[in-house]
Amino acid sequence: MSLEKSDMPQYNYSDLIGAGPEMQHVFYMLSQVSITQSTVLIMGETGTGKELIARAIHNASPRRNKLMVKVNCATLPPNLIESELFGHERGSFTGALERRIGKFELANHSTLFLDEIGELPPDLQVKLLRAIQEKEIERIGGKHTIKTDVRIIAATNRNLQKEVAESRFRSDLFYRLNVFPIVLPPLRERKEDIPLLAAHFIDRFARTAGKKNVRLSSMVMKQLNAYNWPGNVRELEHVLERSILLMQGNIIREIHLSSPLSKAENKSKADEDYSRTLAEVEREYILGVLDKCRGKVFGPGGAAEILGLHVSTLNHRIRKLGIHKEHKYFIKVPQH
Ligand SMILES: Nc1ncnc2c1ncn2[C@@H]1O[C@H](COP(=O)(O)OP(=O)(O)OP(=O)(O)O)[C@@H](O)[C@H]1O
Ligand SMILES: [Mg+2]
Structure with missing residues (x-):
């Protein structure tokens, strides 16, 4: 039985540009991981396309019919991240006037994109680890746990290994996220x-x-x-x-x-x-040195000393290169 084209997974990478071997490798990784449920960790400098890749993975995954839910861990004040992620019950803290559904619950049967994961405060790193491992969450002030089926994609422009080595990021959470790393090379x-x-x-x-x-x-x-x-x-x-x-x-x-x-x-x-002639390069170099010593050719700290040339040799070159005509310092070169 042959596979019809329509039976094949449809990847839509039309917005993703990259012909060189680095991006071709990224696309290959993407095609391998999209159809799975695996956690993906996308790393790369600012502006390298981490969010674009996260969306491409979601859009090529079996979860693509639901919206990908995004949480930016860098833009939220630390005291609000927990409620943003896990939600809260009414009256669970001052200001919690209504029950709120967190992004984890919203992303049920879909993908949760945890952007700037490197900025997550330590206490929330513990809670996130538990949520990923147990596949269940608890709203703040809630009395029971809620089962969730969420695919996680995390992204960061920090060097997470270094953050772990310097104890700013929990190693257990790092290993839990680093199941399938994708590194985006800088442009x-x-x-x-x-x-x-x-x-x-x-x-x-x-x-x-x-x-x-x-x-x-x-x-x-x-x-x-x-x-x-x-x-x-x-x-x-x-x-x-x-x-x-x-x-x-x-x-x-x-x-x-x-x-x-x-x-x-x-x-x-x-x-x-344009390929500059050797004379042009030499001229520019001598001018640079003359600039430094304010036009002084001989004596201590003069251009001849800096260049390691006899005064007469330097004078000869200066004349030959026509430097005295345009240089801003008046360079006295004996004319023969
Ligand atoms: N390979 C690519 N092909 C086409 N457009 C790209 C590609 N990579 C990035 N872009 C575009 O560059 C811009 C930045 O990409 P994106 O927001 O995904 O970067 P980022 O890595 O998440 O950056 P930051 O770390 O600052 O959040 C977007 O407009 C995106 O569409
Ligand atoms: Mg981004």
């Missing part, structure tokens, strides 16, 4: 995905902005490649959104990065763009 380590991601976001924002055939200039593409993307995919998304709004015509010739290209990044850009 600077998968630069081969930048053109695809850029095309994906350009397509989206150009359509919203009503612009057609939007393209990137090759200089801008080089800048995108040279940048180190501390904010990862989210930063790339925002940069392109801004650039599309500000662009004239249909070619993006300018981008506005939040942090400037570092010297090294700029240098690699310069190296790619």
Whole structure:
């Protein structure tokens, strides 16, 4: 009997971009774990797509017909997290005017996405561990336990192993969550995905902005490649959104990065763009040293001493490179 296509699990990863080996590995992991009930721990820097992956797992799982429920452990004040997770009975504490159903109960037969799990206070780490292990919860002020069937996906941008080593995160909870870890690499380590991601976001924002055939200039593409993307995919998304709004015509010739290209990044850009002659490199280097010693060529702390050259040799080079003509310090070089 052959399997019809419609019998096969349907994965919808159309929103997930990644052609390089790192993301292909992530997609493979995703396809393996989605159909199971296993707990998944997604780790990665800010903006690497942790929430997107969590949603993709839920959407490809047998639980996809129910909404995934999300709790952000970082944005709630610690005293409210317990009620948020487990709910409370009316009158269980001052201000508990009504019974409240917690997110664990809401996620029954569905997926509970515990975002920023690394921020969970220690007392709640114990309670969460118990809820996951026993598969039951207790509302605050409640008299009985409630059975739950919840699939857990947790995410963090912290190094949880380190948090455990430094006793900020319980090791038993870590091992309970770390059943199926997925690590999302930072964008600077998968630069081969930048053109695809850029095309994906350009397509989206150009359509919203009503612009057609939007393209990137090759200089801008080089800048995108040279940048180190501390904010990862989210930063790339925002940069392109801004650039599309500000662009004239249909070619993006300018981008506005939040942090400037570092010297090294700029240098690699310069190296790619035009190969400088040795004389240019030497000239720039000598100018830099002269700048440091405020134009002083000879004597202690002078450029010749710093460069380890005889004064006459340095003078010769300075003359040859035409430095005295433009340099802001007036450099006296005997003319022959
Ligand atoms: N592989 C990808 N393909 C397409 N879009 C992506 C990809 N990864 C991330 N994005 C987009 O980048 C943005 C940030 O992703 P997401 O919110 O999932 O990151 P995060 O890791 O949860 O970040 P944070 O740690 O700051 O919460 C979203 O708009 C998401 O759609
Ligand atoms: Mg997130």
